[in-house]
Amino acid sequence: MKTKNQIQICALQGSPRGMKSRTRKLVRFVLSGAEEEGADTELLDLHDRKIEACTACDACALTGKCVFDDDFLSIVQMMRLSDGIVLGSPVYIDNVSGQMKIFVDRLADSIHYQVLTGKYGCAVATTWSSGGEEVVSYLNHVINYLGAQALPGMWVALEDDEQAIYGSEERARQLGRNLVRAISAGTRFPEQLRIIEENRAFFASIVTANSEWRREEYDEWVKRGWI
Numbered sequence: 001m002k003t004k005n006q007i008q009i010c011a012l013q014g015s016p017r018g019m020k021s022r023t024r025k026l027v028r029f030v031l032s033g034a035e036e037e038g039a040d041t042e043l044l045d046l047h048d049r050k051i052e053a054c055t056a057c058d059a060c061a062l063t064g065k066c067v068f069d070d071d072f073l074s075i076v077q078m079m080r081l082s083d084g085i086v087l088g089s090p091v092y093i094d095n096v097s098g099q100m101k102i103f104v105d106r107l108a109d110s111i112h113y114q115v116l117t118g119k120y121g122c123a124v125a126t127t128w129s130s131g132g133e134e135v136v137s138y139l140n141h142v143i144n145y146l147g148a149q150a151l152p153g154m155w156v157a158l159e160d161d162e163q164a165i166y167g168s169e170e171r172a173r174q175l176g177r178n179l180v181r182a183i184s185a186g187t188r189f190p191e192q193l194r195i196i197e198e199n200r201a202f203f204a205s206i207v208t209a210n211s212e213w214r215r216e217e218y219d220e221w222v223k224r225g226w227i
């Protein structure tokens with residue numbers, strides 16, 4: 001059990017529009033709610049970081065390291081050091097933005113090795129009108145895929161009203177407060193835990209297949225009783 005003032009929340013948002021971004025504002029509201037509950041927070045704009053697209057070279061599986069020397073690793077480190085992760089994206093053609101998808105694709109090895117096990121996350125999206133539910137559901141799936149549990153997220157359809165995001169401020173703050181409360185209470189979402197366990201059983205075959213060249217991580221999985 002964590003005390004609230006130890007809790008660290010990091011947020012990654014996928015809009016390229018900087019301070020004009022409504023997704024960024026929504027994520028900021030979530031973080032403000034988390035801060036009200038005593039958490040330390042950090043927000044990172046993926047667009048400002050250098051993140052190469054995955055080339056499927058398989059180096060991560062073979063070595064545990066990506067061939068690209070860019071900002072990806074430090075972002076994953078930040079996620080691993082956090083207790084809660086907020087993912088936010090605008091809806092682009094009924095999906096996440098390219099910035100977010102390029103980042104998510106680079107997470108394949110982190111997913112195989114379940115690096116966010118025991119953590120919590122939530123997802124938010126903004127859209128003109130369509131795709132909000134699908135994007136939140138996809139980002140929640142990514143959070144589960146990494147081994148973390150996800151709180152029910154939120155999306156906001158704003159059309160062309162740049163100010164409408166403020167109408168969702170309280171709901172987003174509440175989401176941030178709920179995220180911190182779930183972390184400090186160790187809330188269990190049984191259906192998600194079942195899915196995470198199923199995923200882990202599948203990924204155990206990958207960790208086992210890599211065991212010769214990634215012995216330490218394999219031994220850790222054995223120690224945890226996952227293999």
Ligand SMILES: Cc1cc2nc3c(=O)[nH]c(=O)nc-3n(C[C@H](O)[C@H](O)[C@H](O)COP(=O)(O)O)c2cc1C
Pocket residue numbers: 015016017020021022023024090091092093094095126127128129130131158
């Ligand atoms: C490339 C692109 C694709 C978009 N695709 C959709 C879409 O499929 N459905 C929709 O309702 N809005 C779509 N939009 C509108 C954005 O989702 C919406 O304006 C969002 O709030 C922008 O977020 P931001 O202010 O954080 O950048 C699209 C916008 C762009 C730039």
